[in-house]
Amino acid sequence: MTDISKPYRMMALNNAWANATLYGAMTPMEAAVFAAPRPGFFASLKATMNHIHQVDLFYIDALEEGGVGRGVYDRPLIANVADLASAQAEADMRLARLCSALSAATLAQTRQTMRPDGPCVETVEALLLHLFQHQIHHRGQAHVQLQEAGVSPPQLDEFYLDFDRAPSAEAYFNRPA
Template sequence: MPPSLVQTFRGFAYNNAWANHRLLTACAALSQAEFAAARTGFFPSLQATLNHIYVIDLFYIDALEGGWLGPRAWADEVPYPSLAELKPAQRAMDQRLIEICDALTPERLETIVKINRDTSVQTERRDRLLMHLFQHQIHHRGQAHAMLSETSVKPPQLDEFFAAGEAPLRAQEFTELGWTEGTVWGG
């Protein structure tokens, strides 16, 4: 694996955390009732969709760290009913994923991760598991983004890592997250 692929996964981890930060910050403008309100989507609300992202992150990130949590990760499908609880929990989960990706090497990308499925053990290459996890997050964030568009809150831009014309907003968000562009890209 080329070393540039390691940087790509690092970029995905930071982008993921930034997108979650933007989406959850936008959702913070909703009342609790609006956050939990029934909406059209694979999961029936913003609350359920965003908690699903969290619990699946917990499942896979635990496995990437060598843990054995397995399906207990989703024993409670909505572990954080309020956004005030969910946002810091998701931020901590995103930081764990960043740390995993910061520790990657080309050789480590090809190592096998064991995933506890209760009745079996799934084995997957680390790079493939990371690709799956990022795709899962993007997929469900898109659903939450669409649900948010049904409210009075404007959905945030999520599909450009360094969107032209958003430098002041990016700088503010990076400050909130404790990052600089150097943190993300090195140097």
């Protein structure tokens, strides 16, 4: 029998590892450096990383059939790197738990998100795939912003393959289902 949740669980764990790795490089940053203007879709690392966190909360809430994302974007931005890293890690583990419990039936179910034009219904599978793509997209931008800040950006693509797996990814890769 195939474990339908495995690719989603592995993507969620990769996401958690990549975020932890990225935040590890940002931890020594002072608040002013974190908030300083940088090139990118969002104008600073603070704005970029808060956007990732807010969108994660929006979709996780919808996937858990909570308040379908209402109020997520009304929260103030988290200004401290350590506080945002902790909040992100909590969201990452919520997503990993959700993905660990997936079944084929759940992936085919629909969830509602609230959009400016009203409610929108999507499949669980489509929401997850979009969320993973969104995270990768904006982490790439944060990667460049980190380099622009004078911090050597970490490798974020050493998770899956035995050939080049980062030792810091081992714990995530070998977690039981």
